[in-house]
Amino acid sequence: MRIIVCMKQVPDPEASSSGIKVDTETKRVIMPQGSPPVLSPYDESALEAALRIKEAQGGTVTVISAGRNLAKAVLRKTLAAGADELILLEDNAFERLDSYATAHLLAAAIREAGAYDLILCGRQAADTNAGQVGSGIAAILKIPVMTAACKIEMGAGKVQVERVVSDGYEVIEAPTPALVTTSSEVGELRYPSLKSVMAAQKMPITVRNAQQSGVDVARLTRLNVVSLSAPPGRKSQGRIIAGETPEEAGANLALALREARLL
């Protein structure tokens, strides 16, 4: 069993919204000081799913990530958590990869990496929220894809997933090799022990630049960023209802809503 997990480094989505600035000139988001990048949470769930399959059925887990200025300490976390191999595609040319270029870049790296049974990706990245790379890789590699899985089970020559739909969930199945994108319900990535963090420091990493990746990302970029702006805010009244005790505040809230003719 070989599982490949595609993971993206993103600005911390848990960083306080008030500290995030939008630079409309350069069309960039500026994160607050002292907010290091993290692995996209949905991709972390994908890795967790891979590690659980590895534990249950044996096999290896290969993590592939693409980008510019990849923080090795952040990405080594994947090895500490239990991945066996880490391949980084890193180049200044990879700063603004769109979904089309990313999928082609990752698909080329997966082909290079050899045979696999399952590819896992997060359902969407926490920064671009594009939600396309997984499906793109599957289309390029001509393998089946199942998106936004909340549960994954490997069978003999097949993979079965549960997927949330508006009025419940559905169970779908595909023959392997297949690609599955994961939703947060799969679970949070385990916390590695200090020992495995230390061991991960000594594990080799494969790093390839644009030329070595053999993919011309400039030619493969399809999406043009026309503008980037601050989000439109919600106009709120912001009335805080007080009371001597929490119980009194609760009763006062009911009175205030009645007075405002809301309820």
Place this chain on the structure above:
Amino acid sequence: MSDYKGVMTYCEIGEGKLTSIAKEALGCGRRLADDLGQELCALLIGSGAGDPAREAIGFGADKAYVVDDPLLKEYQTDAYVSVMEKAVKQVMPQILILGQTSVGSDLAPLLAFRLDTTASLDCVGLAIDPDTKLLLRVKPVYGGNAQATFSSDSLPQIATVRVKVMSPLAPDTSKQGEVIPIDAGLDPSAIRTRLMKRVKEEEEGIRLEDASIIVSGGRGIGSSDGFKQLKELAALLKAAVGASRPPCDNRWVPSNLQVGLTGKIVSPDIYIAVGLSGSIQHMTGCAQSKSIIAINKDPKAFIFNQADFGVVGDWKKVLPAFRDKLKELLAE
């Protein structure tokens, strides 16, 4: 713009009728088609998809293409994507609009890559650039902390639109339009992903999407037992129960109750957020509510920046008193 012309809207069908997102997407598609001075067509896929095709014309389409096949009774990725690929190659629209639903978000990216083009998902605004005539795709990025506008000259230009953002047209039942069948031409060997079963997991009472009042709980509720209290309040107010991501991840409530960027987008009159910090990802799902009411013990919680009414305090103490007082007032 070569041979590509017109706007196509993929219309999801639910229980034999056009879904509300299909009507919204048609309204949006009509506006774009008018701006381009071109036609709007609807694409319907299913088993017995003929009646909703007439409905799609009433909601703005000039004509409707229908792919009707027993194999298409339920949504299955491979079957639907191959049918759509065939239809798009035949009709060659310049723009294709879908709804950002569990179907649209699954279909659009795969279709885009199969057609060697690129899609933009979860758009909150679509417009035609007056100079380039390209589709401008406005969507939230960085979890809603910024809003980006994208364009692409890859054709067809594909976008999904967020639920409840676009306005549907008032239906015109007298409007005439051609309904054109397209043969599914499904190759069974190309269908690799298979639907094994579909399980309804609906809570009793009012659906989140239809509710005019929603009582929603966050991480602070702490357990599925805690949600029982929210359900009691919801029953009193004839409201639906919702949740942010942590209660769903912890299985305190089913995942289809999730409100937010990766859950449902709701726009009730009143949204009561209990023990919920109001992350921007969650607020994406409820910011369109007319009034937001927050109960949270942390005075610095982001939800208070968004709320119209708030109480700072432990919900376990605030909520029962709030409910009892409401019961008293509602009985008057």
